[in-house]
Amino acid sequence: MPQWSVAAPWRILQVAAGVTAPLLSAHSPPHIGPMAQASFPNLTVLTHPLIAHKLSILRDRDTSTRDFKQLVSEISTLMAYEVTKDLATEPVEIETPLERMTGRQVSGKKLTLVPILRAGLGMVEGIAQLIPSARVGHIGLYRDHDTLRPVDYYFKIPAAEVERDFFVLDPMLATGGSAVAAVAALREAGARTVRFLCLVAAPEGVKRMLEAHPDVPIYTASLDRQLNEHGYILPGLGDAGDRLFGTR
Ligand code: PRP
Numbered sequence: 001m002p003q004w005s006v007a008a009p010w011r012i013l014q015v016a017a018g019v020t021a022p023l024l025s026a027h028s029p030p031h032i033g034p035m036a037q038a039s040f041p042n043l044t045v046l047t048h049p050l051i052a053h054k055l056s057i058l059r060d061r062d063t064s065t066r067d068f069k070q071l072v073s074e075i076s077t078l079m080a081y082e083v084t085k086d087l088a089t090e091p092v093e094i095e096t097p098l099e100r101m102t103g104r105q106v107s108g109k110k111l112t113l114v115p116i117l118r119a120g121l122g123m124v125e126g127i128a129q130l131i132p133s134a135r136v137g138h139i140g141l142y143r144d145h146d147t148l149r150p151v152d153y154y155f156k157i158p159a160a161e162v163e164r165d166f167f168v169l170d171p172m173l174a175t176g177g178s179a180v181a182a183v184a185a186l187r188e189a190g191a192r193t194v195r196f197l198c199l200v201a202a203p204e205g206v207k208r209m210l211e212a213h214p215d216v217p218i219y220t221a222s223l224d225r226q227l228n229e230h231g232y233i234l235p236g237l238g239d240a241g242d243r244l245f246g247t248r
């Protein structure tokens with residue numbers, strides 16, 4: 001039996017969007033059409049060819065820890081380029097070697113990157129390369145293997161920075177428990193503007209975020225099919241933290 005016929009939320013989304021043929025193969029991540037996208041108004045799937053290409057290598061079970069780390073960083077840079085395309089700019093007077101001119105600079109609030117430990121750490125450097133002025137906070141959470149509920153062990157964001165825009169970073173949005181808890185902790189600390197960036201999302205996690213934090217936009221490189229019985233994303237890429245740090 002094809003896996004999508006069991007409980008594939010993305011297949012339901014495809015049907016809702018009028019996608020009837022050709023059917024995707026049992027293991028292909030979906031291409032979500034505009035109507036299906038409307039079911040998750042909080043979600044933007046970034047489909048740049050370079051992101052898709054690098055994500056395919058990342059998913060490959062034979063990709064080494066070194067390459068995995070490099071790819072997470074590169075995909076994060078590409079995502080940051082897309083996610084920041086609505087940043088406000090303002091005029092700035094500059095002197096070129098030849099004459100004076102009015103250029104543009106990013107205006108308004110500065111950014112704070114908040115990786116969810118551990119795997120979110122892999123996304124920081126790639127984004128900071130584009131936005132070197134970004135501050136970095138940290139949220140320590142791990143998912144209990146049996147209950148799949150997040151257990152928190154660390155929270156530190158730059159002092160007096162709650163007016164900033166926060167980008168919460170985690171490669172994986174699975175049940176959504178960790179993402180919901182991280183955003184709730186940031187909100188508790190006073191953060192108002194929050195976006196969530198991940199590499200692979202499950203429909204279950206996107207839905208949970210929509211219910212808990214409807215005002216937090218989610219950006220992902222892929223909306224995958226579903227979770228398995230252990231809460232792992234299918235097809236996914238396995239345990240992001242373990243693959244990033246070479247643990248098991
Ligand atoms: C992974 C991942 C997310 C979480 C996602 O972390 O990096 O933080 O699981 O799952 P959820 O959406 O069901 O909460 P993990 O708990 O494995 O911790 P680690 O990064 O320290 O390995």
Ligand code: URA
Pocket residue numbers: 172174231232233234236237238239240241
């Ligand atoms: N966390 C991961 O690292 N991978 C998954 O597939 C789900 C949660």
